[in-house]
Amino acid sequence: MEYSSSELMTVNAARLLRDGDTVFVGVGLPNLACNLARHTHAPNLLMIYEAGVIGARPERLPLSIGDPTLVSGATAVCSMYDIFTLYLQRGNVDVGFLGGAQIDQFGNINATVIGDYQHPKVRLPGSGGSMEMAAWANRCYIITPHQTRRFPKKVDFRTSAGFLASRAERVSKGVRGGGPQAVVTDLGLMEPDENGELILTSLHPGISVDQARKNTGWELKVSPRCNVTEPPTASELQILRDELDPTGIYIKDGK
Amino acid sequence: MEYSSSELMTVNAARLLRDGDTVFVGVGLPNLACNLARHTHAPNLLMIYEAGVIGARPERLPLSIGDPTLVSGATAVCSMYDIFTLYLQRGNVDVGFLGGAQIDQFGNINATVIGDYQHPKVRLPGSGGSMEMAAWANRCYIITPHQTRRFPKKVDFRTSAGFLASRAERVSKGVRGGGPQAVVTDLGLMEPDENGELILTSLHPGISVDQARKNTGWELKVSPRCNVTEPPTASELQILRDELDPTGIYIKDGK
Amino acid sequence: MTKLTTLSKAIEVHVHDGDTIYAAGFTHLIPYAAGHEIIRQKRKDLILARATPDLIYDQMVAAGCAQKLIFSYIGNPGVGSLRIIRSEIESGHIEIEEYSHFSMISRLQAGASGLPFIPMNQTAAEDLEHANPQYKRIKDPYTGQEVVVVPALNPDVAIVHVQRADQNGNSQIWGILGEQKEAAFAADRVIITAEEIVDEDIIRSDPNRTLIPGFIVDAVCQVPYAAHPSYTQGYYDRDNAFYLEWDKISETKEGINNYLDEWVYGLPDRQAYWQKLGTEMHKRLKVKDRFSAPVNYGAY
């Protein structure tokens, strides 16, 4: 079955989720990945939105992080201060999804600025909730297309922490979360090695190691156990296309 | 018209309240004083209860600080953390009513322990919300019968702060509230002088300076402007007896 | 995933000797039924934390469940003292750790927030600060002024009584809120007793009312009238007479033992307790309806 790169990334992200996980989720592909997981192997996944919504049951595809469809029929709604303290800082979040303009060799993310902070070449939106999510969620996942400009060796600005310059450095900071566990791209998956460096651990069907290397801004190491991901199944694609995003707002092939 | 000492104290406390005041109030005489003020000169008095109730409209006399009659028909109910932060610490409370086993020469109050803290002769209930109320309400009032044991020169334990050892000492601590403004007893009123020492500023009708002095544990100074309080009016007593406490739970003569 | 169980099972599984317990509720929704079950199951060496110990901790102390009290006001509200706790303290038989209401609640707020401590402005009343070494001071780095801090309180178990919950533990409370939400998030384990177990759809019809999400709850038990002699807003009134009565009962060891034998050890559960209270009492505590105006969440 044919599939787009958005579908490929969404399906692979969904498979990383475990039944019973509490996920701090934004709109777009992470939202689709969570809902796909709920429809397949993780029926007890609990979705928490940054806007303060717990256990949402949207009757339409949410188009903003504060879409009213997330609220109607949810189990709980709380203030922003509560969501960041009682849920995130307290350690009640298993999984966070992150994104950004740049992700570096150690999973640090830049969503703030290209160039110098005081004299930016490109000003990006900034942290939002990502600084704390990256620090305090037990596990973080990143979904992003695989392009050299998105994967520099070092980010211009650390908006949120991956492993800093090494796993040991993150541990020394005493933050509670485990840091980035995987980066899902349209070429494959990168995961941190024992030192916290992102290495290639899976390739999607038909993708070569060379393609991944060429699209990464550092000398990408390849795991000795690097394997090929299972292609999206017909059932996964059917759920995505027919139930979750029937008008193809997020999963149509684009970026 | 005859009146009990509870009625006398309640009426005099009510007169200290100003229209528009936001009052942090407990049950008993302070509750009656506030409601009397609302029925007379201060219709816009706003009553806030420690339990988190704002703008209560009790349909019966509340018998505990968390009486459900305070909630039904109130304008707002919030958590304890909110009541102490957003209301009290933030400076949204004009008036607090305080009580305790001992009140000293500078308006410091003991509600914790008689004797040594580690080996108490009498263990009292402790601070509750009074430590913060005494510190952060703009004005505090104390209602208590006038007896030597209640007015020692120095309290055994400072549960809540009056002027410490002088008005200057309280100011040096940087707490936002103005401290105790008056102590209403069954003999008269004491108010702090320029040094923060409680001095006799009013006597109730028929009470002598000597009576007040004999029932105070320090050498009670008398204000040069010491006057005699207006006796409770028929209208004040009628409101208290017929409307506010018809079964005489708090205003019957007792203590 | 249903978390429905009986209260006796919930206490058996989740409350252990030596645990720090926070039975939440400020005058409202005090979880008496759970307290009685703990007495019945003869837990001991508990550290009992509560802003206002109320009669329930007086009874638990009398029954020998506690080694220590963490509190901010030990009175029989509207009546006088808690005789048993008071005499245990005066005789040095129980350890105490004392706060003001605000510092007690701040400890829970820090615990619920995953913070190590929380600051409070100074009150100028420093005797308690000196008596309790848990109070510390730090400098406000912006002004150089000192603020007072207390450390997070993270009880082993929070017990919270609520008006309604679904079988997953999603719990809604109205009326006086006290510190229920904070206690639940601060604790490692959470036991909910509920007046009613309702369909999930009732909860989902008003998500802003949900104070405690089910996923942090370990056990949810349907226990109507669990708060007596305290009350549940909209369900039954406070039994003010019993608060006066306890003052008499607790005057003598015999009175206390008789009470515990008759009303705790001698009964299997809260249902039996409520029946024993009798129809006269049921009538006295009954409350007439007064409903909230509904709000429209919209169907999106």
Added chain:
Amino acid sequence: MTKLTTLSKAIEVHVHDGDTIYAAGFTHLIPYAAGHEIIRQKRKDLILARATPDLIYDQMVAAGCAQKLIFSYIGNPGVGSLRIIRSEIESGHIEIEEYSHFSMISRLQAGASGLPFIPMNQTAAEDLEHANPQYKRIKDPYTGQEVVVVPALNPDVAIVHVQRADQNGNSQIWGILGEQKEAAFAADRVIITAEEIVDEDIIRSDPNRTLIPGFIVDAVCQVPYAAHPSYTQGYYDRDNAFYLEWDKISETKEGINNYLDEWVYGLPDRQAYWQKLGTEMHKRLKVKDRFSAPVNYGAY
């Protein structure tokens, strides 16, 4: 004491040049009508604080109202960047003070609580901490570990849109809560716009729903549809199309000026704005009812 007034009067009296403004609401209940009125009244040198500036601050910056932005996320939610704010920052024409969401909200929480600062756990992402000297560190006195702190934010004015308020300003909100309560308590002055002004009895039928008590409110204005193109839960939907449209409009100075002329300067108030949107749009944003299950407070 009624605090009812018109929005234009409220802005005239309570918003001054140079003020720090916090227009509250996280994606929900964004007070667009008040923002437009501020533009109409040509306020300038404002310090605009908001976790998510959204289109309304983009428009206010475009109109020349602002000297500085305090924020934690400057995007057009679900679309991309806020072009005007972005270009003003890139060209160095506007001052900024930047936070993460949590530190921004913590600043309000401290301000609302009367605290000088509030602590947060470390995040290990230290670049923003270095870029913004308002971030400081202190030692947790219990463990010796460092925590990050931010100072209280106390805006001159908070503007909060709510579903319903009474004439005294007692305000109820449901749906996404964001930071409305904290902004109101943190600010010196509070302006409420409400979809509906309701009888006090409606508010009093559900006191737990009241997030902002009237006595801290300075002005309350009945302004239906004040949140468009944002939304009001239960009243109308979010106009997602306009969020896309603004991305086009704001591509050119001409587009922006035309928009402001047509939709802000050219209209007297929100009622005219809503009428101008037209019946097709009204129909598109309409929402079907979905009511909360009522709760019983009891008549005591």
